[in-house]
Amino acid sequence: MSTSTEVEGWLTYKNDFLGYRFSYPPQAIVDHHDVIELPENLTDEEYLAYLESNFPIDLCAGVSYRTGFVTIYPSDDTLASYSTPCGITGIGDQRIEQWQEAITIGGESHMASAYRLYNRQTDQFEMEFYILIDVNNNLRIDFGAHKAGTPRSAQPRLSEQEFNEVLETLRRIVESLRF
Numbered sequence: 001m002s003t004s005t006e007v008e009g010w011l012t013y014k015n016d017f018l019g020y021r022f023s024y025p026p027q028a029i030v031d032h033h034d035v036i037e038l039p040e041n042l043t044d045e046e047y048l049a050y051l052e053s054n055f056p057i058d059l060c061a062g063v064s065y066r067t068g069f070v071t072i073y074p075s076d077d078t079l080a081s082y083s084t085p086c087g088i089t090g091i092g093d094q095r096i097e098q099w100q101e102a103i104t105i106g107g108e109s110h111m112a113s114a115y116r117l118y119n120r121q122t123d124q125f126e127m128e129f130y131i132l133i134d135v136n137n138n139l140r141i142d143f144g145a146h147k148a149g150t151p152r153s154a155q156p157r158l159s160e161q162e163f164n165e166v167l168e169t170l171r172r173i174v175e176s177l178r179f
Helices: 044-054 160-175
Strands: 011-015 020-024 029-033 060-065 068-074 094-105 108-119 125-135 139-146
Touching: 011 060, 020 068, 020 160, 060 160, 068 160, 094 125, 094 160, 139 160
Parallel strands: none
Antiparallel strands: 011 020, 029 060, 060 068, 068 139, 094 108, 108 125, 125 139
16 A cells, blocks of 8 residues: 555555555545355365465455445456455345436546435435446446444434535545556
């Protein structure tokens, strides 16, 4: 990781294996998800040796920022099956609004599926997220934010302005992606 940035004052994460880099604010936390899933025809030791020689620990990279997240991982099912669950894995019992929205990455427009989730019982807004598939022909990007944080984040409920600022920061992270 270096301190040179696409976004002034931000840090840069670089993934050599998948061939991308992006900027993120210094307050954000970057984490990695490594490979799992033991094939039936290999022992634990054989599989570990195979993984270490063929895959890095960061097939799935994630950024946590306040109540928001960005995850970037292979859209190729073969590679994705080696990674721990990453990105959007389920929604739950919410009312969903859906639309399409253009996201610009490296001067190229990508169409994202966008979702806004509301609690079915109270109709209170809970979360907004976006999914981009096959960016640069091999990556999936999920990003979004919870209005009240998550149980793990212990973040208080955000004001509308704070929530929009988090989403704007997440969008800037995604738009800083370079190949």
